[in-house]
Amino acid sequence: MNVSAAKPVKKNLDIDTVNSFGDEWSRFDQTALSEEEARRIFDEYFAVFPWESLPKDAIGFDMGCGSGRWAKLMAPRVGHLHCIDPSSALVVAKVALSNADNVSFHLASVDDHPLPPDSKDFGYSLGVLHHVPDTADAIKACVAMLKPGAPFQVYLYYAFDNRSATFKLAWRCSDLLRRAICKLPAKLKHLMTDVLAAALYYPLARFALLAERVGFGVAGIPLSYYRSHSFYTMRTDSRDRFGTPLEQRFSRKQVGIMLEAAGLRDVRFSDRAPYWCAVGIKQ
Numbered sequence: 001m002n003v004s005a006a007k008p009v010k011k012n013l014d015i016d017t018v019n020s021f022g023d024e025w026s027r028f029d030q031t032a033l034s035e036e037e038a039r040r041i042f043d044e045y046f047a048v049f050p051w052e053s054l055p056k057d058a059i060g061f062d063m064g065c066g067s068g069r070w071a072k073l074m075a076p077r078v079g080h081l082h083c084i085d086p087s088s089a090l091v092v093a094k095v096a097l098s099n100a101d102n103v104s105f106h107l108a109s110v111d112d113h114p115l116p117p118d119s120k121d122f123g124y125s126l127g128v129l130h131h132v133p134d135t136a137d138a139i140k141a142c143v144a145m146l147k148p149g150a151p152f153q154v155y156l157y158y159a160f161d162n163r164s165a166t167f168k169l170a171w172r173c174s175d176l177l178r179r180a181i182c183k184l185p186a187k188l189k190h191l192m193t194d195v196l197a198a199a200l201y202y203p204l205a206r207f208a209l210l211a212e213r214v215g216f217g218v219a220g221i222p223l224s225y226y227r228s229h230s231f232y233t234m235r236t237d238s239r240d241r242f243g244t245p246l247e248q249r250f251s252r253k254q255v256g257i258m259l260e261a262a263g264l265r266d267v268r269f270s271d272r273a274p275y276w277c278a279v280g281i282k283q
Contacts, residue, residue, distance in 0.1 A: 012138055013086060013109045014246040017131050022088035023186050024243065025067040028236045029092045033069070037230055042073045045126055047270045048279050050151050054078070058121035060150075063110060063142050064128030068093030075100045078122075082115060084108050110138040115145045122146070126155040126277075127240070130248045136258045143262040146282045152264060154255070158275035161251040163220075170222055174242075182245045189243045197238040201226055205234065225273045252276055 030038070057079025062071045065083035071093060075081045080102045083093050086109040097103045106114045110125075110132060123146055129138045135156065143152055160168045181192050201223050208224035211217075218224040226234050250258070252269060255276050259267045264280025 012111045012132050012134050012141075014131065014133060017244055017246040018087045018109075020182070020244055021066060021131075024236075024239050025087070025089035025092045027190060028067070028232075028239060029096065030067050030069045030236070031096075032232050033230070033236075037233065038069065039073065041229070041233070042070065044272070044274065045070070045155055045277055046124075046153070047272065048268050048277060049124070049153050050279065050281075051077075053149075053151060053281075055121055060120050060122035060124070061115060061142075061145065063123060063125035064131075065090070065093050066128075068096035070124070070126055071103065072096050072100075074124075075103050078102070080104070082106060082120075084110075084112075084114070086112075110141050113141050113145055117144050118147055120145050120147060121150050122152070123150070124153040126153070127157075129154060130157045130250065131244060131246050133246070135248055135250070136261060139258050140262040143264060143282055148282050150282050151279050152259075152262075152282065153277065153279040154259070155274060155277045156255055157247065157249045159249040159251045159254070161253075162275065167220065167222065178242045178244075178247065181242045190239060193239040193242050194235055196242060197231065197235040201234040201238055202231060205229070250276065 059080040060078060061082040061084055062074065063084050065071050065085045066089045068083060071081055071083050075097060082104050083090070083097070084106045085093065086107065090105055090107050094105055108114050110129070123142050125142055129135045132138045139154065146152055160171055177196075181189055184192060204221060204223040205226035208218040208221040209227035211221065212227060218227065226237070255269075255278055256267050259278060259280045263283050265283050267278055267280040270277040
């Protein structure tokens with residue numbers, strides 16, 4: 001297991017957000033997440049990933065690896081995986097992947113991109129690049145490390161462009177909470193996000209699960225995505241959603257434009273939650 005460190009370039013980096021994620025993943029290291037649920041969530045995010053196009057023993061990267069929850073399931077499928085993160089969460093990822101001999105770790109931001117250009121067979125960044133100041137530039141930095149013909153997958157928070165006006169209003173109210181909670185001291189922030197998980201996520205998710213079981217559509221119910229997920233996942237995502245200082249959201253059209261501007265072709269979107277997961281091939 002190789003480890004390298006690079007001095008972060010802060011041009012496209014929000015320090016408060018980086019520190020927030022370091023704190024989050026030290027508390028939610030995903031060891032309490034069952035293997036079955038972890039694989040199910042992994043499959044949801046990678047529903048459009050072109051596994052069949054990867055060469056044997058493919059070498060790629062996880063940009064913003066966090067706790068290593070995706071890398072832990074990706075590493076056994078590929079030849080080598082580079083885990084890149086600018087926060088102290090990299091320590092958590094090293095523990096999670098301590099038994100993997102095909103993983104390297106890089107303490108670096110997306111601007112540092114310590115891997116040579118045109119050198120990797122695949123790359124992905126899930127739930128990360130909407131937390132940097134310039135998302136479009138960050139996508140370009142990731143694509144630059146790929147070989148021509150290599151896939152890059154990204155998950156970015158969606159702008160509710162496929163939702164009703166009522167749904168969007170509910171999000172605007174929740175965003176006011178986020179703007180207040182993200183400024184709290186760490187312990188109080190975790191307390192508040194746990195309260196939201198218990199008082200908001202859990203009731204709505206389980207209501208959606210009940211509605212689904214009796215035959216009703218649940219797409220319009222806020223947080224229905226969590227209807228089959230554990231309370232631990234709800235706590236994790238509540239902390240992620242309400243505790244992060246910098247958050248940006250993008251429409252499907254905007255995501256497509258950014259991916260194509262970065263040099264990706266044949267862009268495809270997942271037609272199911274979480275939105276937006278998209279993948280493209282480097283020209």
